[in-house]
Amino acid sequence: MAERFKLIPAVHLFFVQGESVLLLRRANTGYEDGNYSVVAGHIDGEEAVIQAAIREAREEAGVEIQPDDVQVVGVMHRLSNEERVDFFVEIKRWTGQVRNMEPDKCDDLSWFAWSDLPDNLVPYIKRALNNYRAGQWFDSVGFDGEIW
Template sequence: MPPLPGSDAAAPPFALVPAAYVLLLRPRKDAGTEVLLQLRRNTGFMDGHWAAGIAGHVEPGESVTAAAVREGAEEVGVVVDPGELEPLTVIHRSNAVGGPPREQRVDFFFTLTHWRGTPTILEPARCGGLRWFPLDALPEPIPPHELTAFTALATALDGGQPVPAITSFGFAGR
């Protein structure tokens, strides 16, 4: 594809990288909602942060819902019925906050309250822990873009503003 008029032909090509995030939710015994989080390690991105229990890039030729189903099986060994995935929000973000917008991310967040199997760490080299946390008492640190989704969900479940369908994150002054 030839460069667009007025673009820098020497610049690297623009890339939009999609990912699926599945927030496994369950009711707390006392009240409220819990979310399953994994402690990232040896991934090269946000290691040491608590993150969505199921998340991963969409592979070439794969739909985002198929990626969510695949990641559920690969990461925590649960069977996800695509019809049970509830769209939560899409976060369009810059991969380099304040940097050149050559690579951007589009993160599709789903919630899931029904699955088959017990979540278990299946990638121990990449996951330092798997725990349920109350949405109103999340651990630190959490990747900032994911915290945006968790906070919006907690607010909506508490009777506040609904979760926006689309959120932008990390675009300085744009």
């Protein structure tokens, strides 16, 4: 019997504080280094989206979040080198001071005003942030030769 097709799931955290969003600049990862993204990571096997968000907040930003403070605000099905499904969550409350817990993978962790986001955003993250601001909950990108 053929093995079933598998997707790679990830969770991306939109830390929102007033009119600002938390972004990190990737470094030494081999993927989109020098470009800004958000706190994110793969969802481990047998791990719920909310649990993954809580874990990533702790691992990458050094803060604790409660399940009730994680709001799923978007899903993206995308095709690039691999086919993936990304979950985007909004975080407006946390405990602790946001800090760069992975300086070997991130050389800047800063708040940016929504009106002044950097030009060098990872393309699908830029699209997801725009979707979030527009209230668009689902997106599918990279299929049928679509360039994003």
